[in-house]
Amino acid sequence: MSEYVRITVTLTQPVAVGRNVRADSRQDTHNHVPGSVLRGALAAAWIHRRGQEVTRSSEFLETFEGTGSFGPLHSADSLPVPLSVKRHKYEASQRCRSEWDAAYGQHATTCEECGDPLVFSKGQPRGRVPLESRTTTALTPEGVVRDGHLFTQSMLKEETRLSGWLHGPATHALCCAGEPIRTLSLGSRRSLRGSVTVDVDTTAEPDLIECVGEDIILRLAAPAVFCDDFGFPTDRPDLRELSDVLGVEALEVTGAWTRWDEVGGWHAASGLPKPVERAVAAGSTYRIRCAKAPGPESLRTLATRGIGLRRREGFGALYVAPRPEAHT
Numbered sequence: 001m002s003e004y005v006r007i008t009v010t011l012t013q014p015v016a017v018g019r020n021v022r023a024d025s026r027q028d029t030h031n032h033v034p035g036s037v038l039r040g041a042l043a044a045a046w047i048h049r050r051g052q053e054v055t056r057s058s059e060f061l062e063t064f065e066g067t068g069s070f071g072p073l074h075s076a077d078s079l080p081v082p083l084s085v086k087r088h089k090y091e092a093s094q095r096c097r098s099e100w101d102a103a104y105g106q107h108a109t110t111c112e113e114c115g116d117p118l119v120f121s122k123g124q125p126r127g128r129v130p131l132e133s134r135t136t137t138a139l140t141p142e143g144v145v146r147d148g149h150l151f152t153q154s155m156l157k158e159e160t161r162l163s164g165w166l167h168g169p170a171t172h173a174l175c176c177a178g179e180p181i182r183t184l185s186l187g188s189r190r191s192l193r194g195s196v197t198v199d200v201d202t203t204a205e206p207d208l209i210e211c212v213g214e215d216i217i218l219r220l221a222a223p224a225v226f227c228d229d230f231g232f233p234t235d236r237p238d239l240r241e242l243s244d245v246l247g248v249e250a251l252e253v254t255g256a257w258t259r260w261d262e263v264g265g266w267h268a269a270s271g272l273p274k275p276v277e278r279a280v281a282a283g284s285t286y287r288i289r290c291a292k293a294p295g296p297e298s299l300r301t302l303a304t305r306g307i308g309l310r311r312r313e314g315f316g317a318l319y320v321a322p323r324p325e326a327h328t
C-alpha cells in the first residue's frame with residue numbers, strides 16, 4: 001500500500017459526532033469527523049471482524065497505536081477560515097474583495113473599496129454545513145429515559161460527503177482479514193451512531209503545502225499538540241521535526257496566527273472523560289522560513305502526515321487554503 005491514502009465517506013444515515021451537551025439540552029455535532037472518531041470506527045470494524053483478541057496482535061498495535069496519522073474528514077465547507085485571514089467586520093459590498101491573508105503579507109486594516117474595518121478570522125467554517133435536528137427523550141447517566149426531558153440533537157445530513165487522509169501504518173486500517181472495509185459506523189459513544197460507506201483512493205495526491213520562495217505556510221485542519229524541550233505545551237511547531245520530514249532545514253517561524261483550544265475525549269475502557277489538554281486550535285497558521293524550498297514529494301508527505309504529537313488521534317492534521325486574491 002502507498003505511503004498515504006485518501007478516504008471519502010458518504011453518510012447513508014444522519015450522523016451525530018458528539019461535541020458537548022449545552023445547558024439548554026441541545027447536543028451540538030461537529031461539522032466534520034475528527035480523526036479520533038475515524039480511528040475508533042476503523043478499530044471497531046476490526047474487532048467486529050476478528051474479535052476482541054485482535055487488539056493484542058502486533059498488526060493492530062502498529063496500525064492503530066503506531067506512527068501513522070488518522071486525519072479528520074472534512075468538506076470544503078467545514079474547513080476553517082485560517083486565523084491569518086482578515087475579512088470585513090460588517091457586510092461587504094459586491095465590489096469589495098473578500099479576504100486578506102497576513103500569511104502572504106497582506107496587512108490591510110480597512111477595505112480600500114468601502115473603508116470598513118477588517119477583522120481576523122476566529123477559525124469559523126468556510127461554508128454552511130447542512131445539519132438537521134432531531135428531538136428525543138433525554139437519558140440519565142445510567143441510560144434511563146428521564147421523565148419529561150426532551151433532548152435535541154443536531155446531526156450531519158444523509159448524503160454528506162467528507163474526505164481526509166491516512167498516513168503511514170494507519171493506511172493498513174482500511175483492510176482487515178484480507179477484505180477492504182466498505183462501511184463504518186460513525187459517531188461517539190454518547191451520541192447517535194450512523195452508518196457511512198467508505199471509498200478509498202490510493203492514487204490521489206494531496207494539494208501541495210503552500211510555498212512562497214523558501215517559506216512554507218502551514219494551516220491546522222485539527223487541533224495540534226506541541227511540546228517544548230521540557231515537555232510543556234507550546235503553540236509553536238518543532239522545527240527539528242519539520243526539518244526531518246521536509247529534508248531541508250526549517251530555520252524560523254516568521255509568522256504565527258494561533259489560538260489555544262482545550263481538547264478532552266472519552267476513555268472507552270473506563271467510561272470516564274479524559275483529562276483536558278491544551279492544544280493549538282484548528283485554523284491556526286504558521287509561516288516558516290526554510291534554508292531552501294522543499295521538494296514536492298516531501299511537501300506531499302507533510303500534507304498527509306501532519307505535525308506534532310498524537311497524530312494517530314487526529315491531532316496536527318494540515319490543509320491548504322484557497323489562494324488569496326493578489327494585492328490590487
Ligand SMILES: [Zn+2]
Binds near residue numbers: 096
Ligand atoms: Zn469593503
